[in-house]
Amino acid sequence: MQKNILFAVLVLLCLNFSVNGQAIISIKGRVMNHIGKPLARASIKTKSAAASSTNDAGEFKMQVTESIGTLSISYTGYKTIIINYSAANRNNLEIILDEETGNLDEVQVMGYGQTTRRLNTGNITTIKAADIEQQPVTNPLAALQGRVPGLTITQTSGVAGSSFKVLIRGQSALDLSKSQNDPLFIIDGVPFEQGNTAISRLNSAAMNSAGEGGLSPLNTINPQDIESIDVLKDADATAIYGSRGANGVILITTKKAKYGKTNFAVNSYTGFSRVGRTMNMLNTSQYVAMRKEAFKNDGITPTAANAPDIMLWDTTRYTDFRKLLIGNTAHDAQMQLTVTGGNEQTNFRLGGNYHRQTAVFSKDFADQVASVSLNVNHRSNNNRFAVQFSAQFANDENRLPGKDFSRYLNLPPNLRLYDEARNLSWADSGVVYNTLGNGDIVNPLALLNETFNGNNSNLTGNLILNYIIVEGLTLKTNLGYNAFFTKGSSLKPSTSIDPYLISDYGVRASSGFSSSQLQNWIIEPQADYKVSVKWGKLSAMIGLTLQSKSSESDYQTGNNYSSDLLLNSIAAAGTITASNDESLYRYSALFGRVNYNYMDRYILNISGRRDGSSRFGPDKQMANFGAVGLAWLFSNEDLIRNNLPFLSSGKLRASYGVTGNDQIGDYKYLNLWSNTTSTYNGLAGLRPNTLFNPDYNWERIRKAEIGLELGFLNDRILLTAAYYRNRCSNQLINYTLPSQTGFFQVVKNFPGLVQNAGLEFTLTTVNLRSNKFKWTSAFNISGNRNKLIDFPNLSSSSYSGSYIEGKSLGVIRALKYLGVNPQTGLYTFEDLNGDGSLTSADYQVFGDKDARFSGGLQNNVSIGNIEFSFFFQFTRQTGLNYVNQLSTSTPGKMYNQPELVLEHWQNPGDDSPVQRLTTAANSTAGLLGYLRLSDGLYTDASFIKLRNINCSWSLPQRWLKHSPLQACRVYAQAQNVLTITGYKGSDPETQNFYVLPPLKTFVFGLQLNL
Structure with a gap:
């Protein structure tokens, strides 16, 4: 033995x-x-x-x-x-x-983890820093336009710092005022609670005349500090966020520290911006001819009383208001400094950025953003404990005029701006401007004296602690804090006010002040377990979320100032109006995920979340959400691999899940009252606002998707296709109540069912590749169909005039426009029921305002040290034409018109798109009221935009061998270069003649690495 x-x-x-x-x-x-x-x-x-x-x-x-x-x-x-x-x-x-640059194996950030395109069971689109850095933009949303299938981003104005509309896979909410469609924004694991909600209650040039738009809070996030932006769309990707991910999730990951010797980088550019696509207006001779013809058609003799603009004013004087008001050149400048370094235990990245852009209105207006970012990583010697800290702070100071000068482009072109003493003119030949028209004929140069100052600060901090208990088991804690502060003032000095209003009506200088602060903290402990089991890999994760958000705001207006020198003091106002608001939101959740990968062939992903929200009443605060995702990597099957050698990768995936929505505002289930200026016995009064209703609960969105991903020729050609169907039920709406109840509205669940379904396709190719030459392309296209599936008792509800079952929420329901009658020269419309009058009973359906399809095409070419890229964005849609803005000013009255009105009707038999000219508010002019209720208001607003061009040259390394430089690159970039469209209006993106269109921007820069 x-x-x-x-x-x-x-x-x-x-x-x-x-x-x-x-x-x-x-x-x-x-x-x-x-x-x-x-x-x-x-x-x-x-x-x-x-x-x-x-x-x-x-x-x-x-x-x-x-x-x-x-x-x-x-x-x-x-x-x-x-x-x-x-x-x-x-x-x-x-x-x-080093990180893999191949498309399938690039890292994608998902909910509470990372994955790759090859192994992902959900729908995630990733935009990397390389694409973001090529665009001279200050808002990360601008860098995403047209690059993500299913994501619609629309710029509301060309004013610096203005907001964007964001929509992922269509509109699901019936009531946009209470159930927002904005996605959830997360920066380095911390929810950005200000989200995409426009900043400030004060009017500025970033708003249109209806008060829509405003300044974007995301303008405080420096695109140059972003490593990647991941857009999560389907249930498998978003259900892990529960109610917060109902409308999709946008994850912003900032650049991290790098291990190695200390590196100092400088990136600076300067450039200019000009106004984009606008409309040509009539010159003075054309304007005068239009006015005279209008009087002739009306049988009215023009006199000094009814036509001072052509009888008293100088008809040889001409001011191109488009050139004067929005035709200036805006100047752009940016400086980015970055320091990175450290060893394998501790490394860091410190960055600072400054950007300034003036306005096309005048050089005196500017938006300037200063930001600083810090990232520090530390790991213990035994590599069991790791800590990562990141923080960003930005201050955005936006000095704008009080109004967008685009709204004054229709002033008479012979309006006198200065009198003989070179003072601003408010009258001409004894005719005071504010007595003409609707009081909107003013001297626009006086408005340059109005000022708006918006100061916005954004602080985000994130601390991640990791500890490896045993091999495969890791404990992780995410601690996050976000604070957003705003402070604004809007000053209207006496120099901007018509002196006749001051003397005759006692109008005085005024000011407005607002401030707000939003603070949000989040704690998310998490445990991850990964183990290799028989035939595969198993990973499991469980975590807890505790979140609190508090907000405070106040607003004051002051009127009747005795001096312009006192406008910055609210206490110096003759009359003061003030209001304030405060709210607290608490949120908690338990979440988890299990993922099983069987031999890189079959992947199962199950995620779930139990949410709790303070926005619901007792017994309604908790809800469960979850999803399941499946993927079959059939290209790894021996049968496929042996018989289809050209197929390098292939995956079939599917997902289904439920997310929710609590975006209804705070305390809405309680009786809410608001103050009123009315008094009773000298005491301030209150008025009812919303009615007590503790019974409403979570809105739910059920998402289903199936996708196919294929790779050919060693993944040189990658094709993905996906079909999705999202259904939103138990809608949270702001339901209108009869006035006799004493309340105007109540928040309640409504059994309406809204569906969004569509297709998404992406194609990426490596067209040519050699040692010194490479050409790659990326193409995406998507289309969404929105439909109101069910709306019980729609005909008897307050929504009967807005929605139709079986149609889109953006349905166009209007009178049928028949064109201009060749004999009478008047607009005509179809009397559907033949009763001799035009009413809502004659309305018909003419499609919808939803984009039929949209997408983009990117091409990247590199030849040695030279890189060149360009990106086209395209959209097929129906939109509002110029009539929507200008029809209130009847062609022929004392307002200028676009050159399109030169095609108006003049003689019997004319086939014209514009009716006969008129100056009177009679039945002829009144037909414009019917025009605004007809499908004649809409036109094809499709467009193709050359959104971005980038060209750069890196100096050869042999030239830098004896210099302190590690790298040197010079570049030129352009944004919003060209718009190809047949749209009858200003810009097909903004679709509003009175709003400044997106600007064309050209910059030239230098990047150095030391």
Whole structure:
């Protein structure tokens, strides 16, 4: 027995030193990524031993039979490298992997984790820093336009810092005032609670005449600090966020610290911006001819009383108001400084940015943003404990005029602006401007004296703690804080007021002040477990969310100031009106996810969340949401791999889940009252606002999707296609109540059902590739169909005039426009029921305002050190034409018109798009009221925009060999370069003649690395 044991020990000892006569060599090392983070389960392969993998600390140990050889190290999302080992270095291998640039293996940020396109079961679109940095924009949303299928982003104005409309896969809410369609924005794991809600209650040039638009809070996020933006769309990707992800999720990941020697980078550019597509207006001779013809058609003789503009004013005087008011050149300048460095235990990134852009109104108006960002990573020597801290602070100071000067482009072109003494003119030939028209004929240059100052500050901080308990089990805590502060003032000095209003009506200087603060903190402890099981990999995650958001705001207006010098003091106002508001929101959740990967062929992903919100009444505050995602990587099947060699990758995926919505505002289930200026016995009064209703609960959105992803020729051609169907039920709406109840409205659930369904396609190709030349393309297109599936008792509800069952929420329901009668020269409309009058009973359906399809095309070309790229965005849609803005000013009255009115009707038999000219408010002019209720208001608003051009040249390294520079790059960039459209109006994106269109921007820059 003892001999047998001794023999076995000898055999084992021999095996430890030789196999088939060869020596056994032990190799040890560690694998890390480019920022010094250990990579767990990285694959280690060599010719003379079985494959191995790293542990959670990134360490590996393996035995080989070759004293000199090579190791192949690979990890999903990183470039595979091959290194040499020998007796001299086999025990202290330090291996750094760079991120993979291939599309399928690029890292994607998902809810509480990371994945790749190859292994993802959900629908996530990632926009990388390389695409963002090519665009001279200050708002991250501008960098996404046209690049993400299913994501619609529309700029509301060309004013610097203005807001954007964001919609992911269509509108689901019946009542936009209470159930917003904006997605959830998360920055480095911290919810950006200000979201996409426009800032400030004060009027500024960023708002249109209806009070829509405003300044964007996302303008405080520096695009140059962003590493990637991930757009989560389907249930598998968004259900992990529960109610907060009902309308999609946009994850913004900032740039992180890098491991290596200290590097200093400078990126600076300067440039200019000009107004984009507008409309040509009549010159003075054309305007005078229009006015005279209008009087002739009316049978009225023009006199000094009814036509001072052509009888008293100088008809040879001409002011091109488009050039005067919005034709200036805006100047852009930006400076970005970044320092990175550190060792494998501690590394950092510190960045600072300053951007300034003036306005096309005047050089005195400007928007300037200053920001600073910090990221620090630290890891213990045993690699079990890691901490990551990131913070960003930005201050946006926007000095705008009080109004958008685009709204004054229709002033008479011979309006006198200065009198003989070169003072601003408010009258001409004894005729006071404010007595003409509707009081909107003014001297626009006086409005330059009005000022708006919006000061917005955004602070975001995030601390992530990781600790590896045992191999495969990690505890993680995410601590986040976000604060958004706004302070604004709007001053209207006496120099901007018509002196006749001051003398005759006692109008005095006025001012407005507003301020608000929103503070949000979040705590999310989390446990992750990963293990390799038979035939696959299993990962599980469970976490808890605790969140609190508080907000405060106040608003004051002051009137009847005795001096313009006192406008900045609210206490100096003759009369003061003030209001304030305060709210608190609490949110908690328990969430989890289980993912099983079977041999990289079949992937199952299950996620769930239990949400609790303070926005609902007792017993209604909790709700459950969840999703399941499946993926079949059929290209890894032997049958496919052996018989379809041209198919390099193929995946079929599907998902289904339920998300919710609590975006209804705070305290709406309670009786709410608001103050009123009316008094009773000298005491301030209150009026009812909303009615007590503790019974409404969560809105629910059920999402289903199926997708196909294919790769050909070693993934040089990648094609994805997806079909989705989202159904929103139990709608939260602001229901109008009869006035006799004493309340105007009540928040309630309504059993309406809204569906959004559509198709999305993306195609990326490597067209040509060699050592010195590369050409790649990326194309995407998507189309969404919105439909109101069910609305009980619609005909008897307050929504009967807005929606139709079976049609889109954006349905166009109007009178049928028949054109201009060739004999009478008047607009005509179809009397559907033949009763001799035009009423709502004659309304018909003429499609909808939803985009039929949209997308973009990107091309990147590199030749040696030269890189060139351009991006086209396209949209097929129906929109409002210029009549929507100008029909209130009857062609022929004392308002200028676009050159399109030159095609008006003049003689019997004329086939014209514009009716006969008139100056009177009679039945002829009154037909414009019917025109605004007809489909004649709409036109094809489709467009193709050359959204971005980028060209750069990097100096050859041999030129920099004897300089302190590591890299040097010069570049030129352009944004909103060209618009191709047949749209009858100003810009097909804004669709409003009275709003400044998006600007064309051209910049030239220099980037240095030291």
